[in-house]
Amino acid sequence: MPAAASAALAGRRVLELADESGVYCGKLLADMGADVVKIERPGGDATRDIPPFLGDRPGEDRSLFFLYMNTSKRGLTLDIAAREGRHLFERLAATADLVVETFAPGTLDGLGLSYRALAKANPGLVLTSITGFGQTGPHRDFKSSDLVAEALAGSMTVTGEAEDPPVALAGSQAHVIASTCAAASSLIALHRSRVSGAGQHVDISALETMTAVTHICGVGKWLDDGIIPRRNGTSLFASVPSGAYRCSDGLVYLTVNRPLHWKALAQWIHETTGNEEVLDPMFEGPSSKRLPYRELLDVFVSDMTSQLSVDHAYREGQRRHIAFTPVSTATAVTRDAHLAARGYFARVEHPVAGPLRMPGAPYRHAATPWRIARPAPRVGEHNAEIYGGELGVSEATLRAYARDGIV
């Protein structure tokens, strides 16, 4: 069946002009079957230089970030600022359903490639712009980065230990979130375009997408309880008990929210440590009932976990329907038996980088499965195929473009 299965986004063409803030958007669409054409500047994009590298040897096809973020895409080089380059882009855009771009606001307008101009030739086109601050507002021209977006979005002030400086999440999550929202929004706009015939400009701001993500301890909570959330270690403010607890050989994480989960935990603590007090009915109910006793309950939990290994706390805790999980390293995750049983990791053969194992499907569609159609493209890998084969540019002209630095 998988061989015959179709792809969800088959037939959709996407042009990607994206730096590190937007490449994940293209990956999400490409791995679901869209024909994502990655347009790099002649010589290749700067994202090819993002460390670390495969085997620590730099090279345009060796950035782990680039190799992961560009699966299933085809690759072109093009200088869209040059006159002929702009014309080629216009011809490509006339064949596309979606353009994803991460230039500073106004850049495409300055080249005569605004949404309005592109839509004139292709009314159903969706143009998705991903920036740090959005296309409008007093800060639209400000510079951003993943770290800056996480700071402004309220993520850093609530992450980490109270006595440490604020800290960002690993792996540029503000960019991942902006890209994921951009993919969702682009598909919503394409859904509308199919119904109405009209595309639109999608304006994604990393400040806004990441602020929305921090909502659990965001403005709504503060306006309700008057408490400005700050860094709180590993425990969650509304879940009692919750946090990372020390076992004999590492840390285990525990979250208790529901009354039944508390009862199961209290019983297990009692069985393991002989603690009688933990069974007191005054601790029973939702987390809000236990808020005043957080520190005491942390001691009760630690008394038990310190006698257990991480694996035992995890497996036996889960057998009792209590939300225990290991605090895993990335290395441990690559060896996880559950992921292995699900065949989670994908295999990709790259002509330069060789065979690679990569994280697999973020979701599983029964009829149109996620798949990696091809490895990340090499610089200009599909120039001849697309310019020559699809746009009908002659070999001689293409050679001239290459000589002039247009492709």
Next chain:
Amino acid sequence: VTAMQEDAGRRTAQALEDLRVVEFTAGMAGPWIGRFMAHCGAEVIKVESRKHPSVVRLYVPPRAPEQGTQPQLSPWFTDWDAGKKFVALDLAHPDAVELAKRLVARADVVVENNSTGVMDKLGLGYEQLRAAKPDLVYFSSCGYGDTGPDRSFVTWGPNIETLSGLSALSGFPQRECTITQYAYPDTISALHGLVAVMCALEHRARSGEGQYVNLSQFEATLAGIGHLMLEPLANGREPRKLANRSLHQAPHGCYRCRGDDRWCAIAVSGEAEWERFCEVLGRPGWARDPRFATLAARLENADALDARVEEWTAGRAAEEVMAELQAAGIAAGVVQNVEDQYERDPQLAARHFFEEIEHLAKGTVVATGIPLGLTGTPGRTGRAGAAMGQDNEFVFGELLGLTPEEIRAYVEAGAIETVESAGP
């Protein structure tokens, strides 16, 4: 032609106005998908049961704990379930399951995030519902996915954060576990879920075929750190813990500013920016100092560099640091808290990011913006999350066409749960 077009035929300019969604959800990872779709004009009907309230319904107002549990007042429920319609059914009752199936027969999408197996047991699994609606898109989300040895494990957002490796990868090197206060896996999973649902709808629009989609929150979170996972997968080693630093930019960090817990993030990119940065700080000599003259040297001497940068920031307000650096074209941003965002961020204010919306019990509340940026079909947030069963009459009466007598009979039989009996 979708179910909503058949039913209503009304024309407003909302991107998903032609869709109806039925939710069997709790917490955030499921409900947030419907929140986005409702914002875009989909009619989203949330089915709840009094015996199994969402954890966010178990809300005791911290300023008035004597009121006890107030299922309608949670600021989370208010927001994640805004714009939806609420029906209450006792799904242990066979008539209630039949009513749920009739609803699904008039819908395009089902979203659920119950533990693996719960929906099948209720008679509301994909195979059971596709009989009622052959081209149904059925989206299901759970911690570990619906197959594999650990598929029934219990998790909450922060559990997935530690399970996926994110909490060991994040934070300062001396810390073993650094997690967010906002259950990040819930949101990253919901956003991937929205992508997944829209992909399935795209396939349906082209082929006429619906399908079952399952999301493992563990795997969706891993997808977002996939580039970091390539270090162990391809290089055979654990990624370096960078905290606020970068492998290819310096200075790159979070610097203490004047005042209590005030900080500014700064990310300097490239040599031209570095030279401008030194000018702004009044230290042009740093650009020629061999310890800082090249990127490699700055990365090598990051501790010394950061200490010097902090000498400059420590005497200034975080807002001044941001303004001065941005004026020179350098990425800088205040480490904002909620008060900063709501009262002092000119960008969020100018873009009307926070929305005031109607709340049946509170009058109005402030909702966080839905950041989809659809300039042609901007969407809007409807009424805040309401009581269980709030819209029974509309949904069962108008939509399913039951008479008041029929509805009363279902209530008396215990299949439909009324808003009155469901509490405030």
